[in-house]
Amino acid sequence: MPIVGVAEVVDREFDYIICGTAGLTLAARLSAAPDVTVLILEAGNPNLHDPAILVPAQYLRQLGDERYDWKFTTTEQPHCNNRQYVWPRGKGLGGSSATNFMAYIRPPVEDVDAWEKLGSPGWNWSNYLKYSKRGERFTEPTNDQTISHRHTFEQQYHGTNGELQVCFPSLISASEVPYHVAMNNLGIGTVKEPLGGNVNGTWMSAVTIDPKTLKRSYAVTSFLEPSLERNNLFVLTRATVERVLFQDSATSLGRSHLAANSVVFRRNGKSFEVTVVREVLLCAGTLKSPQILELSGIGSRQVLSPLGVQHHIPLEGVGQNVQEHVYFGISYEMDPAKEWHTLDKLKDKVWAAEQMRLFDSQQGIHTLGLAGFTFTPMQQVSPKASELISAQCETLEAAYVNGKISPALWEQYKIQMRVLQNASSVDMEWTTLPQFRTFRTQPEEEKQYMTVLVALNHPFSRGTIHIASKNPDEQPVMDPHYFEDDFDLQLLIEGFKFARKVAQTEPFKSCIVREVDPGLDVQTDEEIREYIIDGLMTAFHTVGSCSMLPRQMGGVVDPQLKVYGTQNVRVVDLSIVPLHIGAHTQATAYAIAEQAADIIRGVI
Numbered sequence: 001m002p003i004v005g006v007a008e009v010v011d012r013e014f015d016y017i018i019c020g021t022a023g024l025t026l027a028a029r030l031s032a033a034p035d036v037t038v039l040i041l042e043a044g045n046p047n048l049h050d051p052a053i054l055v056p057a058q059y060l061r062q063l064g065d066e067r068y069d070w071k072f073t074t075t076e077q078p079h080c081n082n083r084q085y086v087w088p089r090g091k092g093l094g095g096s097s098a099t100n101f102m103a104y105i106r107p108p109v110e111d112v113d114a115w116e117k118l119g120s121p122g123w124n125w126s127n128y129l130k131y132s133k134r135g136e137r138f139t140e141p142t143n144d145q146t147i148s149h150r151h152t153f154e155q156q157y158h159g160t161n162g163e164l165q166v167c168f169p170s171l172i173s174a175s176e177v178p179y180h181v182a183m184n185n186l187g188i189g190t191v192k193e194p195l196g197g198n199v200n201g202t203w204m205s206a207v208t209i210d211p212k213t214l215k216r217s218y219a220v221t222s223f224l225e226p227s228l229e230r231n232n233l234f235v236l237t238r239a240t241v242e243r244v245l246f247q248d249s250a251t252s253l254g255r256s257h258l259a260a261n262s263v264v265f266r267r268n269g270k271s272f273e274v275t276v277v278r279e280v281l282l283c284a285g286t287l288k289s290p291q292i293l294e295l296s297g298i299g300s301r302q303v304l305s306p307l308g309v310q311h312h313i314p315l316e317g318v319g320q321n322v323q324e325h326v327y328f329g330i331s332y333e334m335d336p337a338k339e340w341h342t343l344d345k346l347k348d349k350v351w352a353a354e355q356m357r358l359f360d361s362q363q364g365i366h367t368l369g370l371a372g373f374t375f376t377p378m379q380q381v382s383p384k385a386s387e388l389i390s391a392q393c394e395t396l397e398a399a400y401v402n403g404k405i406s407p408a409l410w411e412q413y414k415i416q417m418r419v420l421q422n423a424s425s426v427d428m429e430w431t432t433l434p435q436f437r438t439f440r441t442q443p444e445e446e447k448q449y450m451t452v453l454v455a456l457n458h459p460f461s462r463g464t465i466h467i468a469s470k471n472p473d474e475q476p477v478m479d480p481h482y483f484e485d486d487f488d489l490q491l492l493i494e495g496f497k498f499a500r501k502v503a504q505t506e507p508f509k510s511c512i513v514r515e516v517d518p519g520l521d522v523q524t525d526e527e528i529r530e531y532i533i534d535g536l537m538t539a540f541h542t543v544g545s546c547s548m549l550p551r552q553m554g555g556v557v558d559p560q561l562k563v564y565g566t567q568n569v570r571v572v573d574l575s576i577v578p579l580h581i582g583a584h585t586q587a588t589a590y591a592i593a594e595q596a597a598d599i600i601r602g603v604i
């Protein structure tokens with residue numbers, strides 16, 4: 001079915017109702033069986049065939065625009081001088097896959113195996129790889145790309161029959177290779193295939209771009225559009241899911257498993273109810289799936305009762321265990337004698353229009369992809385690593401002994417401490433962005449800039465996301481507790497210092513004229529600390545708010561992704577990830593959906 005109107009939905013019943021569109025992969029797999037009906041409810045616009053989505057290298061363009069972005073903000077962060085931070089997230093069919101930067105990265109083996117160790121059989125690297133490959137359609141780099149861009153791969157880690165196009169960008173910024181070689185010159189080895197479960201080193205990433213059209217490949221083009229003509233698949237956009245209703249819910253508090261029988265959604269200010277026969281599948285992402293659960297009466301009594309939400313299932317973990325990658329930038333002015341292919345010039349409307357025209361013949365700046373990534377253990381980049389790591393482990397052990405860390409969180413921390421202590425497990429990341437992306441000063445027209453982004457992989461701080469009221473249109477209270485564990489900030493400070501070392505190392509050293517932000521007057525740990533707090537940005541990779549863990553460990557879903565206490569409600573998005581990963585997150589969102597599809601269909 002093409003996208004439908006509300007009248008075609010409300011008087012019908014559906015086997016599966018998928019709330020939010022991170023589940024487009026799931027919808028494609030479930031609706032492959034012609035005898036089941038699937039309804040997708042998406043709060044945002046369809047945005048189909050939209051050049052702002054499809055034409056790459058418009059990074060950040062959709063952010064702040066409510067046609068594409070939820071425009072969330074965090075609460076004031078006490079460990080960041082009470083600053084609030086913006087949290088842009090994709091709104092519309094395809095969710096954040098329509099707005100992301102298209103880097104395609106899988107996590108390290110041990111990070112996925114940790115989910116199984118924390119109590120979820122079947123959620124391990126071997127299954128992850130199998131499911132991740134299923135949806136992938138990989139195209140090898142050309143010889144030129146391999147030689148000039150250093151794009152390498154190992155075929156065994158790629159799928160070639162899936163729907164999501166994965167290839168290497170045809171154009172990369174001229175600063176990428178020198179940065180990569182400078183890393184090599186500092187002893188960081190090149191990884192031939194980062195998608196094989198080892199990201200420790202420096203490498204050029206694959207991207208989710210269609211190599212034939214050079215356009216974005218995302219959940220819509222890969223999974224929705226090829227299925228849209230199925231007469232058992234229905235898509236209703238601008239429909240915000242409010243809550244799930246359960247059979248006899250008024251009298252069933254305390255029963256072991258409630259059965260969902262309908263979903264309430266809002267459209268144009270009106271509420272509608274639609275009946276579900278088999279399952280409700282929440283795919284609204286880490287920031288919104290907990291809101292739907294809480295509005296449905298599933299969560300902590302302390303959160304729900306004061307807001308007057310009828311409480312059906314006590315589940316303390318809803319909206320807890322939130323983990324977020326953060327990063328900050330260091331910007332550089334580039335040598336004016338050379339063309340670096342930077343994106344700041346897109347601010348010039350005439351030049352931008354010309355680049356759009358050039359894209360029609362697959363030329364120009366829009367063929368550019370982000371390529372260079374470096375992930376390292378802290379030991380490899382910081383002379384203070386062993387001192388800081390020992391101190392962190394001692395602090396955590398003492399806090400646990402004194403009852404300040406729950407046994408459930410302690411199980412996660414034990415894994416994180418092992419990762420920290422292991423000198424070949426990654427803790428931090430450097431990425432380059434060919435544009436000015438820092439905030440202390442303004443870029444000058446005509447000059448070329450690039451920004452090095454430094455991020456952490458496995459934060460110790462844990463945040464929360466809870467409803468503020470019964471109103472589904474009100475943004476939940478998003479409190480990431482940034483730097484509540486100061487080690488997260490210490491790690492970034494060490495990352496800052498190493499980034500400066502790279503800037504002093506050839507061949508990258510000769511590419512730059514000067515460090516612009518923060519500038520060389522920032523030297524002491526205290527000054528670096530303030531700079532990081534001032535310029536901190538979300539990496540858009542939040543996980544954990546509906547963690548897949550045993551119930552007594554704060555779990556919200558079991559290994560079948562079923563919400564505890566329900567018969568037929570599952571969560572299928574990044575919110576189920578119980579412990580963060582050393583990778584960007586889109587590959588993982590797709591892999592989770594693939595594995596979930598097989599669980600729901602009874603294949604595994």
Ligand SMILES: Cc1cc2nc3c(=O)[nH]c(=O)nc-3n(C[C@H](O)[C@H](O)[C@H](O)COP(=O)(O)OP(=O)(O)OC[C@H]3O[C@@H](n4cnc5c(N)ncnc54)[C@H](O)[C@@H]3O)c2cc1C
Nearest residue numbers: 020022043095096100101102103241285288540584585586
């Ligand atoms: C700007 C940006 C850049 C990024 N760059 C990269 C990158 O280069 N590489 C990478 O791997 N990852 C990247 N990411 C992250 C990656 O895209 C996301 O982690 C992934 O797409 C998230 O998928 P998800 O399943 O959690 O949910 P989302 O993609 O957030 O989808 C949730 C969907 O549910 C809808 N929804 C929410 N609430 C409701 C409701 N109540 N009713 C109905 N619908 C609802 C939303 O509108 C949205 O469509 C980036 C993200 C952003 C925002």
